[in-house]
Amino acid sequence: MDYPFSNKVLALKPNAIREILKSASDPGVMPLSAGNPAPDAFPIEQIKEISACILEENPIGALQYGVSEGYQPLRDTLKKYLKSKLNIGTKEDELIIVSGAQQNMDLAAKTFLNEGDVLICEAPSFVGALNTFRSYNTQLIGVTVEKDGMNMEELEEVLKNNKNAKLIYTIPNFQNPSGVTMSLEKRKKLYELAKKYKVLIIEDNPYGDLRYSGKDVPCIKSFDTDGIVLYSGSFSKVVSPGIRVGYLLANKQAMSKMIICKQGQDVHTTMWSQIICNELLTNYDFEKHLDKLRALYTQKANLCMDLLDEYVVPNGISYNKIEGGLFIWCDLPKDVDMLDFCKKLTERKVCVVPGNAFLTDSSLTCHSFRINFSTPTDEQLRKGIIEIGKLAKEIINR
Amino acid sequence: MDYPFSNKVLALKPNAIREILKSASDPGVMPLSAGNPAPDAFPIEQIKEISACILEENPIGALQYGVSEGYQPLRDTLKKYLKSKLNIGTKEDELIIVSGAQQNMDLAAKTFLNEGDVLICEAPSFVGALNTFRSYNTQLIGVTVEKDGMNMEELEEVLKNNKNAKLIYTIPNFQNPSGVTMSLEKRKKLYELAKKYKVLIIEDNPYGDLRYSGKDVPCIKSFDTDGIVLYSGSFSKVVSPGIRVGYLLANKQAMSKMIICKQGQDVHTTMWSQIICNELLTNYDFEKHLDKLRALYTQKANLCMDLLDEYVVPNGISYNKIEGGLFIWCDLPKDVDMLDFCKKLTERKVCVVPGNAFLTDSSLTCHSFRINFSTPTDEQLRKGIIEIGKLAKEIINR
Numbered sequence: 179m180d181y182p183f184s185n186k187v188l189a190l191k192p193n194a195i196r197e198i199l200k201s202a203s204d205p206g207v208m209p210l211s212a213g214n215p216a217p218d219a220f221p222i223e224q225i226k227e228i229s230a231c232i233l234e235e236n237p238i239g240a241l242q243y244g245v246s247e248g249y250q251p252l253r254d255t256l257k258k259y260l261k262s263k264l265n266i267g268t269k270e271d272e273l274i275i276v277s278g279a280q281q282n283m284d285l286a287a288k289t290f291l292n293e294g295d296v297l298i299c300e301a302p303s304f305v306g307a308l309n310t311f312r313s314y315n316t317q318l319i320g321v322t323v324e325k326d327g328m329n330m331e332e333l334e335e336v337l338k339n340n341k342n343a344k345l346i347y348t349i350p351n352f353q354n355p356s357g358v359t360m361s362l363e364k365r366k367k368l369y370e371l372a373k374k375y376k377v378l379i380i381e382d383n384p385y386g387d388l389r390y391s392g393k394d395v396p397c398i399k400s401f402d403t404d405g406i407v408l409y410s411g412s413f414s415k416v417v418s419p420g421i422r423v424g425y426l427l428a429n430k431q432a433m434s435k436m437i438i439c440k441q442g443q444d445v446h447t448t449m450w451s452q453i454i455c456n457e458l459l460t461n462y463d464f465e466k467h468l469d470k471l472r473a474l475y476t477q478k479a480n481l482c483m484d485l486l487d488e489y490v491v492p493n494g495i496s497y498n499k500i501e502g503g504l505f506i507w508c509d510l511p512k513d514v515d516m517l518d519f520c521k522k523l524t525e526r527k528v529c530v531v532p533g534n535a536f537l538t539d540s541s542l543t544c545h546s547f548r549i550n551f552s553t554p555t556d557e558q559l560r561k562g563i564i565e566i567g568k569l570a571k572e573i574i575n576r
Numbered sequence: 577m578d579y580p581f582s583n584k585v586l587a588l589k590p591n592a593i594r595e596i597l598k599s600a601s602d603p604g605v606m607p608l609s610a611g612n613p614a615p616d617a618f619p620i621e622q623i624k625e626i627s628a629c630i631l632e633e634n635p636i637g638a639l640q641y642g643v644s645e646g647y648q649p650l651r652d653t654l655k656k657y658l659k660s661k662l663n664i665g666t667k668e669d670e671l672i673i674v675s676g677a678q679q680n681m682d683l684a685a686k687t688f689l690n691e692g693d694v695l696i697c698e699a700p701s702f703v704g705a706l707n708t709f710r711s712y713n714t715q716l717i718g719v720t721v722e723k724d725g726m727n728m729e730e731l732e733e734v735l736k737n738n739k740n741a742k743l744i745y746t747i748p749n750f751q752n753p754s755g756v757t758m759s760l761e762k763r764k765k766l767y768e769l770a771k772k773y774k775v776l777i778i779e780d781n782p783y784g785d786l787r788y789s790g791k792d793v794p795c796i797k798s799f800d801t802d803g804i805v806l807y808s809g810s811f812s813k814v815v816s817p818g819i820r821v822g823y824l825l826a827n828k829q830a831m832s833k834m835i836i837c838k839q840g841q842d843v844h845t846t847m848w849s850q851i852i853c854n855e856l857l858t859n860y861d862f863e864k865h866l867d868k869l870r871a872l873y874t875q876k877a878n879l880c881m882d883l884l885d886e887y888v889v890p891n892g893i894s895y896n897k898i899e900g901g902l903f904i905w906c907d908l909p910k911d912v913d914m915l916d917f918c919k920k921l922t923e924r925k926v927c928v929v930p931g932n933a934f935l936t937d938s939s940l941t942c943h944s945f946r947i948n949f950s951t952p953t954d955e956q957l958r959k960g961i962i963e964i965g966k967l968a969k970e971i972i973n974r
Contacts, residue, residue: 229627310841420637
């Protein structure tokens with residue numbers, strides 16, 4: 179049978195990173211390609227305790243249908259938490275619980291984009307979100323990421339030339355994959371431009387709590403007096419991705435149709451997962467847990483950068499120092515074939531992600547690749563980076 | 577701000593039933609409107625035991641990212657289970673895990689329908705699924721449900737006159753809301769017609785295990801030699817809706833794009849929930865659990881029908897006897913205003929669902945309403961049905 183696929187999905191291809199991750203699951207391979215939290219990062223003992231308590235005291239609450247907007251106590255907890263921690267959320271805003279922050283991207287695309295409409299993103303940007311946008315037959319336009327975030331002149335050009343631009347997608351903190359944090363000035367400028375051109379902003383902030391040095395920068399949502407910022411939060415990097423809990427803070431009216439779409443997608447998010455998150459935030463010392471996480475990842479991030487400085491940089495590969503997040507972006511000299519370099523690394527059992535996977539058009543030339551330090555053990559990280567250095571020496575620094 | 581909603585979602589309205597359910601949550605109200613499993617139906621002790629075991633023995637497996645297609649052991653278990661129990665699934669088929677069967681409707685609509693394309697459903701049909709289809713700007717055409725399922729002449733007329741019909745949505749067993757089971761003859765005819773007109777069938781079977789009398793009828797999927805049936809299964813009615821686990825069995829090629837869309841929506845289904853289901857199916861006596869459920873619901877269904885026969889039917893309301901499922905469809909005489917009748921019931925603290933909510937166009941006149949017997953206690957059911965009888969006596973049988 180010749181299946182009658184819709185125009186939306188006709189050109190969709192499986193996520194390139196997942197194919198790479200398949201080879202990375204071989205136990206002999208150094209998995210510098212994933213974005214998984216470190217196994218030590220999960221609050222296992224707390225979750226064990228909470229789960230036993232839920233199923234003892236409120237099993238029906240965990241097993242019965244819930245409402246699409248989310249478990250009310252968690253919604254209330256998060257509203258207060260976000261207000262006191264990030265100073266975001268107004269009376270015009272609402273907060274809903276979603277099945278992982280990825281669902282926010284899907285709901286936003288579905289609610290605000292017609293087929294062929296433009297979504298502006300960073301170049302490079304998170305491939306998972308880009309694929310979600312693609313699945314609505316969206317036209318993606320990337321704006322160059324500089325050391326302090328998107329190039330604002332380029333952004334304005336794109337806005338000026340694309341009247342059907344509806345959304346700007348940004349990861350302002352420790353961006354995936356570049357590791358870059360957008361400066362306060364650029365956040366303000368981005369907000370102004372979005373307002374001027376009547377475009378909504380999706381502020382995706384999965385890594386905001388994972389800062390290892392430097393100072394926090396205010397969220398774009400914190401300037402949002404016009405109801406144009408959809409703030410997306412996630413428990414995937416700070417509690418667990420397997421429980422699938424994220425949240426969305428946005429203007430009530432903007433959100434109204436998103437809630438109906440959420441209901442159509444999965445009725446509501448897993449109750450057990452939502453109750454776990456609420457208990458962690460209310461009856462446990464969540465800041466202490468975050469401190470523990472930051473200590474764990476600071477050590478791994480520093481180890482990674484030290485190893486890069488020792489073995490890789492002297493052989494001609496440069497990278498941006500990071501202040502947080504889970505990813506480091508490495509740049510090859512322009513005369514080196516990046517795809518060939520990554521392929522050779524795979525043959526030597528080191529998996530990294532070719533940078534073109536993060537572009538709006540992955541057939542474009544790219545000289546960078548992404549490495550991750552949360553998934554590999556310290557030993558795998560060391561072996562992997564030494565191997566990258568060796569290959570660089572053979573190919574670049576002959 | 578005037579939000580630029582997409583054409584897909586512009587006309588979307590909140591689910592009418594949910595508004596009714598809000599008033600049904602008042603503790604003084606007889607909730608005959610919902611479709612929740614009975615609180616006694618949950619295998620609480622088993623889930624408690626499995627959850628403790630998972631979090632003790634394999635916490636990382638439950639908390640780390642999983643693959644979009646689903647937890648492999650559950651996929652393997654379900655493939656074998658469906659083959660042996662229902663004789664469905666071929667070498668050309670694949671099975672994936674979704675976040676509740678509702679997600680199957682969303683993925684099918686997204687993958688196979690362009691805006692304005694036709695989806696054919698039963699009239700009446702499950703409002704949750706209809707709303708999902710509506711959220712892709714789909715044109716819904718309903719085909720009359722008779723005592724043995726869709727009217728096949730009407731179906732062929734619709735197929736003949738709508739070249740852009742892409743999907744037929746059916747709940748062949750104990751249909752929601754009508755309670756009707758499609759006969760084997762009609763299932764075969766439906767399959768033939770779908771094949772002839774090159775249209776896919778979504779076979780939604782959430783209630784198949786809840787048969788209280790009569791004999792099982794083969795699934796439409798069991799005749800599927802052409803890869804045109806998307807079979808949707810769910811754990812919501814037989815384990816728990818709050819855990820959000822469903823599955824889809826369909827031709828690999830048809831499914832390929834659906835998997836990419838699933839990945840874009842929520843990356844994967846909650847790992848804990850998937851492991852719970854797999855353990856229940858492999859290390860527990862699942863058939864015994866189903867027997868317990870059937871005994872529980874047989875008692876409630878019979879109680880409900882006995883009460884209807886005693887208090888309601890003599891006062892001019894008729895209904896279809898059911899052999900399974902959770903719903904009973906009641907018909908008022910044609911000269912009674914159904915919406916007014918339901919409104920008066922609500923004033924008397926009895927909640928039922930007005931039948932027009934289940935039509936493709938809810939502004940059409942409808943003389944029926946739906947009652948559910950799994951959510952209310954026996955006492956609530958008795959009080960509620962006696963009240964329906966009283967109102968019928970006042971309005972109809974004066």
